Amino acid sequence: MNDVLIESLIRAVQAAPEDAALRLHLAQLLAGAQRHPEALAHINTVIQQDPGNAAALGLLAEVTSALIGGPVQVPAQAPVQAPQEQQQEPAKEDYDWQAGDAQFSDPIPAPFVEQRIEMGEESAAIEPPVEPAGEPITLADVGGLQNVKDRLTESFLAPMRNAAIAKAFGKSLRGGLLLYGPPGCGKTFVARAVAGELQANFMAVTMTDILDSYIGNTEKNLKAVFDKARENAPTVLFFDEVDAVGLRRGSLSGSASWLRQMVNQLLMEMDSLTSNNDGLYILAATNHPWDLDEALLRPGRLDRSVLVTPPDAEARESILRHHLERRPIAGIDLGWIIERTEGFSGADLEHLSTTAAEKAMMQSIAANEVIPVGMEHVQQALKDVKPSTLPWLESARNVVRFSNENGRYDDLAQYLSSRKML
Ligand SMILES: Nc1ncnc2c1ncn2[C@@H]1O[C@H](COP(=O)(O)OP(=O)(O)OP(=O)(O)O)[C@@H](O)[C@H]1O
Ligand SMILES: [Mg+2]
Structure with missing residues (x-):
């Protein structure tokens, strides 16, 4: 019976939406029929139209108290707020939190996927920094390593410096130089020195900076790097940790096809069929030359390689001096240290120097005076810091024994023999 009345009142309210009394009557009937949320909506409309409507406020208190299960204080005067806000506030009460809780108590699967999706966004190409040629370091700054310097001069520096003579003798000026050797032994340092020797700008690019899972970005990055290097020629473009990308393409699985694509692009840029690579010197460094894609090592590409050996006595002296001379020292017998640090890399020697300095510092703090x-x-x-090049040399020994048919690792073989490791 009431429902029929309610339905006809709803229609009447729709026909006369401004009639507050009619609407309140409907609200009252709805509340009586336990249809509180609907009642509330009508009461709100009345309050919006007439904020001081006492009947509406009274009914509002009744309905909200029924909704939340307790009496509610309603201000005698309706709050003077913007109508929309007033409408939103009771609408919150309107929401059945318990039902909401129940609805969300069931575990909802996390919106994450287990498998990595290879995707990315197209972004602007990287801006590799160019180090200007001013105040360069040269081979004179590299301590010792006379063999390495001779090899560098003969295979790379001399032809580049004397282009006309080199051409007359049929020596190609194309192609780059691969520096390889155990970690921390100065490959990056030597690359900078080569740039200094050639009075060229130096641009160091780490392969992982260029790699981008979005294929278009990787290509764009590589192109940007080569373009910038050509713009600033003469430039030594140095690819550090080239093994990150120069992996044998055959060994790359299907998912790494973008990496393969990058090797191809790198080869294309190096081959200079499309661009002028004059004054562009390509250098690369790796600890794992045997993991490089053969294609990268072909003529005209990284076709010359030089082993950067662990520092010899003279190099160790220069490195130790460099790291110790700026610290308070007393009675340091460099000769004694040099004799006991065969197989230490440049990085190991730096570690040794800082460790010794730390020990002196701790003693100084305890004694409350400076102990050099x-x-x-x-x-x-020396008890804490051990030489790190031995494991590398051990594994290199196998390469020399079993896969040096083309003589690529002759200088490594020579070095290992000199250390009686072969
Ligand atoms: N012959 C040397 N003369 C002077 N300093 C050297 C020499 N060899 C190495 N160093 C110093 O040793 C440290 C390590 O060298 P660098 O970072 O060039 O090694 P790396 O072979 O590039 O190492 P990584 O494999 O970790 O990249 C540097 O501080 C470098 O200046
Ligand atoms: Mg390096």
Whole structure:
């Protein structure tokens, strides 16, 4: 019975939406029929039209208290807020939180996927920094390593410096130089020195900076790097950790096809069929030359390689001097240290120097006076710091034994023999 009445009142309210009394009557009937949310909506409309409507406010208190299960204080005067806000506030009460809780209590699967999706966004190409040729380091700054310097000069520097003579003798000026050797032994340092020798700008690019899972970006990055290097020629463009990309293409699985594509693009840029690569010197460094894609090592590409050996005695002296001379030292016998640090890399020697300095510092703090770095600190440090090049040389030995048919690793073989490791 009431429902029929309610339905006809709803129609009447629709016909006369401004009639507050009619609407309130409907609200009252709806509340009586336990249809509180609908009642509330009508009460709100009345309050919006007439904020001071006492009947509406009274009914509002009744309905909201029924909705949340307790009496509610309603201000005698309706709050003077913007009508929309007033409408939103009771609408919140309108929401059945318990039902909401129940609805969401069931576990909803997390919106994450387990498998990686290869995707990315197209972005602007990277801006590789160019180091200007001013105040360069040269081979004179590289301590010792006379063999390495001779090899560099003969295979790369001399032909580049004397282009006309080199051409007359049929020596190709195309192609780049691969520096390889154990970690921390100065490959990056030597690459900078080569740039200095050629009075060229230096641009160091780490392969992982160029790689982008979005294929278009990787190509764009590589192109930007080569374009910038050509713009600033003469430039030594140095690809550090080239093994990150120069992996054998055959060994790359299907998912790494974009990496393969990058090797192709790198080869294309190096082959200079489409661009003028004059004054562009390509250098690359790796700890794992045997993992490089053969195609990268073909004539006209990284076709010359030089082993950057662990520092010899002279190099160790220069590195130790460099790291110790700016610290408070006393009675340091460099000769003694040099004799005991065969197989230490440049990075190991730096670590040894800082460890010795730390020991002296801790002693100084305990004694409350400056105790300079002395031989006892170096001796203690030598117990902690071990040479890191041996594992690399061990694994390199197998390469020389089993896969040096083309003589690519002759200088490595020579070095290993000199260390009686072959
Ligand atoms: N012959 C040397 N003369 C002077 N400093 C050297 C020499 N060899 C290495 N160093 C120093 O040793 C440190 C490590 O060298 P660098 O970073 O060039 O090694 P790397 O072979 O590029 O190492 P990584 O494999 O980790 O990239 C640098 O501080 C470098 O200046
Ligand atoms: Mg390096």
